Amino acid sequence: xxxxxxxxxxxxxxxxxxxxxxxxxxxxxxxxxxxxxxxxxxxxxxxxxxxxxxxxxxxxxxxxxxxxxxxxxxxxxxxxxxxxxxxxxxxxxxxxxxxxxxxxxxxxxxxxxxxxxxxxxxxxxxxxxxxxxxxxxxxxxxxxxxxxxxxxxxxxxxxxxxxxxxxxxxxxxxxxxxxxxxxxxxxxxxxxxxxxxxxxxxxxxxxxxxxxxxxxxxxxxxxxxxxxxxxxxxxxxxxxxxxxxxxxxxxxxxxxxxxxxxxxxxxxxxxxxxxxxxxxxxxxxxxxxxxxxxxxxxxxxxx
Amino acid sequence: xxxxxxxxxxxxxxxxxxxxxxxxxxxxxxxxxxxxxxxxxxxxxxxxxxxxxxxxxxxxxxxxxxxxxxxxxxxxxxxxxxxxxxxxxxxxxxxxxxxxxxxxxxxxxxxxxxxxxxxxxxxxxxxxxxxxxxxxxxxxxxxxxxxxxxxxxxxxxxxxxxxxxxxxxxxxxxxxxxxxxxxxxxxxxxxxxxxxxxxxxxxxxxxxxxxxxxxxxxxxxxxxxxxxxxxxxxxxxxxxxxxxxxxxxxxxxxxxxxxxxxxxxxxxxxxxxxxxxxxxxxxxxxxxxxxxxxxxxxxxxxxxxxxxxxxxxxxxxxxxxxxxxxxxxxxxxxxxxxxxxxxxxxxxxxxxxxxxxxxxxxxxxxxxxxxxxxxxxxxxxxxxxxxxxxxxxxxxxxxxxxxxxxxxxxxxxxxxxxxxxxxxxxxxxxxxxxxxxxxxxxxxxxxxxxxxxxxx
Numbered sequence: 001x002x003x004x005x006x007x008x009x010x011x012x013x014x015x016x017x018x019x020x021x022x023x024x025x026x027x028x029x030x031x032x033x034x035x036x037x038x039x040x041x042x043x044x045x046x047x048x049x050x051x052x053x054x055x056x057x058x059x060x061x062x063x064x065x066x067x068x069x070x071x072x073x074x075x076x077x078x079x080x081x082x083x084x085x086x087x088x089x090x091x092x093x094x095x096x097x098x099x100x101x102x103x104x105x106x107x108x109x110x111x112x113x114x115x116x117x118x119x120x121x122x123x124x125x126x127x128x129x130x131x132x133x134x135x136x137x138x139x140x141x142x143x144x145x146x147x148x149x150x151x152x153x154x155x156x157x158x159x160x161x162x163x164x165x166x167x168x169x170x171x172x173x174x175x176x177x178x179x180x181x182x183x184x185x186x187x188x189x190x191x192x193x194x195x196x197x198x199x200x201x202x203x204x205x206x207x208x209x210x211x212x213x214x215x216x217x218x219x220x221x222x223x224x225x226x227x228x229x230x231x232x233x234x235x236x237x238x239x240x241x242x243x244x245x246x247x248x249x250x251x252x253x254x255x256x257x258x259x260x261x262x263x264x265x266x267x268x269x270x271x272x273x274x275x276x277x278x279x280x281x282x283x284x285x286x287x288x289x290x291x292x293x294x295x296x297x298x299x300x301x302x303x
Numbered sequence: 304x305x306x307x308x309x310x311x312x313x314x315x316x317x318x319x320x321x322x323x324x325x326x327x328x329x330x331x332x333x334x335x336x337x338x339x340x341x342x343x344x345x346x347x348x349x350x351x352x353x354x355x356x357x358x359x360x361x362x363x364x365x366x367x368x369x370x371x372x373x374x375x376x377x378x379x380x381x382x383x384x385x386x387x388x389x390x391x392x393x394x395x396x397x398x399x400x401x402x403x404x405x406x407x408x409x410x411x412x413x414x415x416x417x418x419x420x421x422x423x424x425x426x427x428x429x430x431x432x433x434x435x436x437x438x439x440x441x442x443x444x445x446x447x448x449x450x451x452x453x454x455x456x457x458x459x460x461x462x463x464x465x466x467x468x469x470x471x472x473x474x475x476x477x478x479x480x481x482x483x484x485x486x487x488x489x490x491x492x493x494x495x496x497x498x499x500x501x502x503x504x505x506x507x508x509x510x511x512x513x514x515x516x517x518x519x520x521x522x523x524x525x526x527x528x529x530x531x532x533x534x535x536x537x538x539x540x541x542x543x544x545x546x547x548x549x550x551x552x553x554x555x556x557x558x559x560x561x562x563x564x565x566x567x568x569x570x571x572x573x574x575x576x577x578x579x580x581x582x583x584x585x586x587x588x589x590x591x592x593x594x595x596x597x598x599x600x601x602x603x604x605x606x607x608x609x610x611x612x613x614x615x616x617x618x619x620x621x622x623x624x625x626x627x628x629x630x631x632x633x634x635x636x637x638x639x640x641x642x643x644x645x646x647x648x649x650x651x652x653x654x655x656x657x658x659x660x661x662x663x664x665x666x667x668x669x670x671x672x673x674x675x676x677x678x679x680x681x682x683x684x685x686x687x688x689x690x691x692x693x694x695x696x697x698x699x700x701x702x703x704x705x706x707x708x709x710x711x712x713x714x715x716x717x718x719x720x721x722x723x724x725x726x727x728x729x730x731x732x733x734x735x736x737x738x739x740x741x742x743x744x745x746x747x748x749x750x751x752x753x754x755x756x757x758x759x
Contacts, residue, residue: 053426053706054422054425054426054428054706055400055403055404055422055423055426055428056404056426068754138572138575138580139570139571139572139575139580140570140572140576140580140583140584145572155571155572157571157572157574157575159572159575160520160571160572160573160574160575160724160727161574161724161728162724165575245575246521246522246523247522248521248522248523248575248717248720249521249522249574249575249720249721249724250522250717250720250721250724251717262713265393265396265397266709266710266713267707267709267710267713268422268706268709269710
C-alpha cells in the first residue's frame with residue numbers, strides 16, 4: 001500500500017527547506033571564515049590565559065597574565081605612547097590629506113602628475129620607509145643635522161632625544177600615510193553631488209562658506225571611514241619603528257606593537273604578549289563601536 | 304553493431320561531459336595529493352640518511368668561512384654531505400625553537416647565540432652532548448666551553464636546576480667576545496685601565512675631528528654591551544649568586560659614572576649609536592678607542608672601509624678592579640629531533656679539533672675556539688688580534704644564565720639609555736643620575752624575576 005503524503009506537511013517541509021537553503025549554501029563560507037579569521041583570535045585569547053616557559057606551554061595561568069600586565073608600568077607607558085601617537089599623527093594626516101585633496105580636486109595643470117607624486121610614499125614598503133628616515137635622521141650621516149646646523153639651529157640629533165625621536169616618527173608616518181587619506185578624500189570629493197554647491201554659489205556663498213556648510217558635511221561619512229581605518233592601522237604601526245628607533249630612546253617610541261613583539265619573541269612570554277594584544281583589541285573594539293555609532297548618527301542627520 | 308556514437312581518434316578533441324570533467328578532476332587531485340603524501344616522507348627520510356647532516360643558522364659574516372670552505376672540507380674528508388640553511392637572526396631563533404619543540408628532524412645542528420642555551424637546554428629543544436658521547440677537545444678555551452653548560456657551572460642558578468649536574472648541551476664554534484680596539488697613534492701600548500683611556504681621550508680630543516671614546520648607546524642590548532665590560536671591571540655583577548641585581552651598588556654606579564665621564568669626548572648623538580655608527584668613527588680615524596665584539600676585526604685592515612689600516616690594535620678590555628669582557632659566543636647544539644645525531648657529533652668534533660681550528664684562524668683571522676689556534680704563530684703573524692681574543696675569552700664574565708636574561712637585559716638597557724640621555728643633557732650630577740637609573744632597573748628586574756618565579 002502506498003502512503004499518501006499530507007499536502008500541508010509537505011508544503012511546510014518545502015518552505016522550511018527553502019528557508020534553510022541560503023544558510024546551507026553559506027555554511028562552507030562561514031566555516032572558511034571561522035577557520036581563517038576567528039580561530040586565530042580564539043587561539044590568541046586562549047594563549048593569553050596560558051603560561052609559557054622554555055618555549056613550552058606550561059598550561060593554564062588563569063588570569064595571571066592579565067594581572068601581570070595590569071601591574072606592568074611599561075605596558076601602560078606603551079599604551080599611552082600608542083594613544084599619543086594616534087591622536088597626533090592621524091589628525092595631522094587627515095588635515096593634510098584634506099588640504100591636498102582640495103588642491104588637486106580642481107583641474108589644475110599637471111594635476112595627474114601631482115596625484116601620482118603624492119601617492120608614491122604610500123607605495124613603499126614600511127621597512128624601507130624606516131630605513132630611508134633613519135638615514136635622514138642619523139646624527140652622523142643624515143641630512144637633518146647639517147641642515148639645522150647650516151641654519152644656525154644647532155644639531156638636533158633627532159633619534160637621540162625623547163621628543164625628537166617621537167616627533168621624528170610622527171613626521172615619518174605623516175609622510176607615508178597622508179597619501180592614503182588624500183586618495184580616500186579625493187574620491188569622496190569627486191562623489192559629492194555638485195548641485196548644492198552650485199546653488200550655494202549662485203546664492204552668493206563664499207568659497208569658505210560653501211566648504212564649511214556644504215562640502216564638509218557631505219564629505220563627513222567618507223572622512224569618518226578614512227579616519228577609522230587609519231586609526232586601526234596607526235595603532236598597529238610596527239615596521240617603521242622597529243627599524244627607526246627600536247622603541248627608544250628610553251621608551252619614547254615604544255608603541256604597544258613593539259612592546260608586545262618584544263614580550264613574545266625576545267622575552268618569550270607569549271601569554272603576556274597575548275594578554276596585551278587582547279586588552280588592546282578590547283580598547284579598539286570599543287573605539288570602533290563608538291566610531292560606527294557616530295557614523296550612523298551622522299549619516300542619518302545628513303539624510 | 305552498436306549505435307553508440309563513434310569517438311574521434313584524438314581524445315582531446317572529444318567534448319567532455321560535466322560528469323567526466325568532475326571524475327577526471329577528482330582522479331587528478333587524488334593522484335597529485337596521493338603522490339605528495341606517499342613520496343614526501345620518503346624524500347625527507349632520504350635527506351636525513353647517515354650520509355648527510357643539515358645545519359641551520361642565522362646570517363653572520365663570522366660564519367662565512369664555515370659556509371664557504373669548511374663544510375666542503377668536511378664532506379671531502381668524511382664523505383658526509385652538509386646542507387647549510389641561513390636566515391635572519393630573529394627568524395632563525397623562532398625556526399630553531401619551533402623545529403626543536405616539534406622534533407621535525409629538519410635540522411641536525413643549530414648554530415645559536417649563547418644566550419639561547421638556557422631556554423633551548425631547559426626546554427629540550429637541543430640534546431645533551433654529554434649523553435650523545437661528544438668528546439670535548441681539551442684545547443678549547445674553558446670559558447668558551449662553559450657557555451654550553453646547563454645548568455651553568457658558576458654564578459646564579461635557577462632553583463629548579465640548583466642541584467643538577469652541569470651537562471654540555473652546546474659547543475662553542477666562534478669565540479665572540481668584546482675586545483678593546485685602540486689607535487696606535489694615540490696609545491703606543493694597550494691601555495691597562497679605564498683611567499688610561501680617559502686621560503688620553505681627554506688630552507687628544509679635538510671637537511668634530513677626534514673623539515676620545517665612542518660607544519653603542521642605543522637602548523637594549525647595545526648599551527648593555529657597552530656597560531658590561533665597565534661594570535665587571537669595576538667589580539660589580541649583573542646578578543649576584545642569589546639573583547639580586549648587583550649593578551646598583553657602588554661599583555656599578557662608579558662604572559656608569561666612568562662611562563658618563565667620556566661624554567665630553569664622545570660623538571654627538573651617541574645615545575642613538577649602534578655598531579654600524581660606532582665602528583665607522585674608529586675606521587675614519589676619528590676616535591682613539593672603543594670596545595666591540597670580534598666581528599670588527601675583519602674590517603680594521605680593509606682599505607675599502609678603513610682610513611687607518613694597520614693602525615688599530617686590539618687587547619682585552621681594560622681592567623679597573625679586574626678584567627671583565629662580555630662574552631657572547633656562537634655555539635652549536637644538536638636538534639632534539641635530529642635524524643643523524645652521530646653525523647652531527649662527528650661534524651662538531653671535527654670542526655672544534657685543534658687541526659681544523661688552526662685552519663679556521665689562518666683563514667681570515669676568525670675567532671677560533673682553541674688556545675693553540677689563537678696563539679698559532681702563522682695565524683698571529685697575519686692576524687695580530689688573535690691573542691687578544693684569547694686573553695679576552697680567558698678573562699670574560701658571562702651574562703646571567705637564564706631564559707629570562709633578554710628581559711633583564713632590556714630593563715637594564717632601557718635604564719642605561721635613559722641615564723645616558725639625562726647625563727648628556729644635564730652635563731653634571733653623574734653620580735645621582737647613575738644611582739637613580741640603576742636602582743630603578745634593579746627594582747624592576749627583581750620584581751620581574753619574582754613574578755616569573757623560580758629564582759628566590
